[in-house]
Amino acid sequence: MSSNYAGIQHILDDLDKNSFISQYDVLKYEHTTVKFQLRLQIKFIDQSVLFTNEYIGSTIRKYAFHWQQFDNQSIIRWDNAPHFPKLSSFPHHKHDYRQALEIVTDSVDISLVEVLTYIHNQLTNL
Structure with a gap:
């Protein structure tokens, strides 16, 4: 149980250290011995927002990382919901909304740190 607390504290400490993050809120935090x-809701210096939802159980990990503009227009969403079985990376996939149409592509089993690194790189290349 204490390792879960240490885990969330480490995550929050990392968020505090990132200068491209202007604010964050913990929307839900639960831990037991089995889950x-x-x-989180993370706001960036360009006013875009990342909504994160990560669930880790004894035999499963579910995640969704949804990045959107301040006006609620979606940018990218990474998740592992099992609704694109034909993708080679199933169930991991990415929804890219940066073009006129949504494009769903292969992805990897991505972490919050990797998503934040991606967003940081995008924001610093503006």
């Missing part, structure tokens, strides 16, 4: 769930 861990963390939902």
